[in-house]
Amino acid sequence: VNPSSSENGGRSGGFMPSPITETPQKVDVNPPKGTRDFPPEDMRLRSWLFQNFREVSQLFGFEEVDFPVLESEALFIRKAGEEIRDQLYCFEDRGNRRVALRPELTPSLARLVLQKGKSVSLPLKWFAIGQCWRYERMTRGRRREHYQWNMDIIGVPEVTAEAELISAIVTFFKKLGITEADVGFRVSSRKVLQEVLRCYNVPEELFGRVCIVIDKLEKIPLDEIKKELKSVGMSDEAIEELLEVLSIKSLAKLEERLGTSGQVVGELKQLFALAEKFGYSEWIQFDASIVRGLAYYTGIVFEGFDRQGKLRAICGGGRYDRLLSTFGGDDIPACGFGFGDAVIVELLKEKNLLPELGLEVDNIVCSLDPELQGAAALVASTLRGKGQSVDLVLESKPMKWVFKRAARINSRRLILIGKSEWERSTVAVKILSTGEQYEVKVDELD
Numbered sequence: 001v002n003p004s005s006s007e008n009g010g011r012s013g014g015f016m017p018s019p020i021t022e023t024p025q026k027v028d029v030n031p032p033k034g035t036r037d038f039p040p041e042d043m044r045l046r047s048w049l050f051q052n053f054r055e056v057s058q059l060f061g062f063e064e065v066d067f068p069v070l071e072s073e074a075l076f077i078r079k080a081g082e083e084i085r086d087q088l089y090c091f092e093d094r095g096n097r098r099v100a101l102r103p104e105l106t107p108s109l110a111r112l113v114l115q116k117g118k119s120v121s122l123p124l125k126w127f128a129i130g131q132c133w134r135y136e137r138m139t140r141g142r143r144r145e146h147y148q149w150n151m152d153i154i155g156v157p158e159v160t161a162e163a164e165l166i167s168a169i170v171t172f173f174k175k176l177g178i179t180e181a182d183v184g185f186r187v188s189s190r191k192v193l194q195e196v197l198r199c200y201n202v203p204e205e206l207f208g209r210v211c212i213v214i215d216k217l218e219k220i221p222l223d224e225i226k227k228e229l230k231s232v233g234m235s236d237e238a239i240e241e242l243l244e245v246l247s248i249k250s251l252a253k254l255e256e257r258l259g260t261s262g263q264v265v266g267e268l269k270q271l272f273a274l275a276e277k278f279g280y281s282e283w284i285q286f287d288a289s290i291v292r293g294l295a296y297y298t299g300i301v302f303e304g305f306d307r308q309g310k311l312r313a314i315c316g317g318g319r320y321d322r323l324l325s326t327f328g329g330d331d332i333p334a335c336g337f338g339f340g341d342a343v344i345v346e347l348l349k350e351k352n353l354l355p356e357l358g359l360e361v362d363n364i365v366c367s368l369d370p371e372l373q374g375a376a377a378l379v380a381s382t383l384r385g386k387g388q389s390v391d392l393v394l395e396s397k398p399m400k401w402v403f404k405r406a407a408r409i410n411s412r413r414l415i416l417i418g419k420s421e422w423e424r425s426t427v428a429v430k431i432l433s434t435g436e437q438y439e440v441k442v443d444e445l446d
């Protein structure tokens with residue numbers, strides 16, 4: 001066959017792509033707007049952070065779960081006007097299905113619980129670490145993805161569940177060297193809001209929408225808040241009363257306001273009593289204005305904040321007793337939290353608590369002669385079989401290059417395979433920190 005004949009597209013010896021694919025297309029080497037790459041040094045920090053998430057979750061007896069990043073859009077469509085809905089990264093797939101990149105993990109977790117149904121026994125204590133997405137206008141220059149650590153307790157109606165979750169987060173902070181002087185938790189209950197709305201005959205179905213407006217208290221002007229509450233259908237009197245109750249920052253004052261009989265004050269008192277027993281009383285404070293920005297919360301809500309007030313909320317969560325039933329399941333009580341991977345790193349930087357995470361390799365193995373590449377491979381495998389990490393030099397390189405690489409990868413030892421040593425079944429070893437060097441039998445290398 002004439003390799004350049006037209007029969008095979010003018011190709012000569014193998015596939016000759018058409019000219020159009022030959023022209024190199026200069027690609028943008030940066031990741032899409034609002035997203036991050038994780039080159040090695042960033043990946044080491046991320047892995048360290050996730051390792052701490054996992055260790056705390058397992059310390060509390062939680063099991064790890066995961067779900068697809070891509071979910072049915074319906075999982076996240078709620079009518080309460082949440083920001084998370086406005087920023088949903090959603091599209092129609094080639095099968096004409098409405099899908100979305102998950103903006104959070106809780107709905108997926110609820111879906112999996114319902115899918116498992118009676119095959120799982122309650123309570124469930126599940127944790128997940130997953131990338132979540134939002135489509136934000138880049139004018140605000142914020143990210144469009146982050147990784148979230150979630151811990152959820154499914155099937156426990158008691159406030160002991162919320163107390164346990166906050167204890168897990170406190171344990172995580174302490175593990176990283178963060179103290180109650182650095183961060184705190186603002187705690188409240190949406191039942192406070194519910195109590196006020198009930199007194200003013202605000203319909204139950206407006207509850208979620210009112211919460212979403214109140215969650216913007218610190219973010220938009222008060223007049224705007226009042227306007228939005230009026231548009232939801234609240235009277236001026238109800239709005240004034242609500243804003244006044246939301247300004248309460250002590251349980252005692254709340255008790256004065258709502259009376260001691262209600263479940264609201266009782267649950268909050270129980271949570272603070274448990275905090276005392278867990279040993280994190282100094283970390284938490286009551287703040288009636290905390291409602292969190294997700295419509296499905298129904299009870300206790302909390303958020304972690306930096307006491308210097310420089311950063312956005314570090315984490316947040318609460319009770320969501322109705323979510324599973326809104327997905328068509330039974331009324332299963334649930335609570336959980338989400339903890340993003342970005343604000344915590346900003347906090348660690350602020351507190352000078354970022355760990356030193358250099359690459360560390362036990363050995364760099366190098367043959368001094370091309371014929372000894374096989375010998376080098378054998379030595380590398382022997383060491384790896386003993387659990388030692390090895391950076392094997394894969395080409396013939398000058399020693400200057402080898403020493404430079406050994407320093408860059410922070411190798412503890414340099415193992416040289418030389419002709420005369422190999423004839424004696426030995427290798428040369430150099431301890432790079434001290435310069436000490438010696439010869440050793442290959443099978444005594446450890």
Ligand SMILES: OCc1cccc(Br)n1
Binds near residue numbers: 104340
């Ligand atoms: O904090 C809410 C959130 C959700 C998805 C992605 C990012 Br970035 N942030």
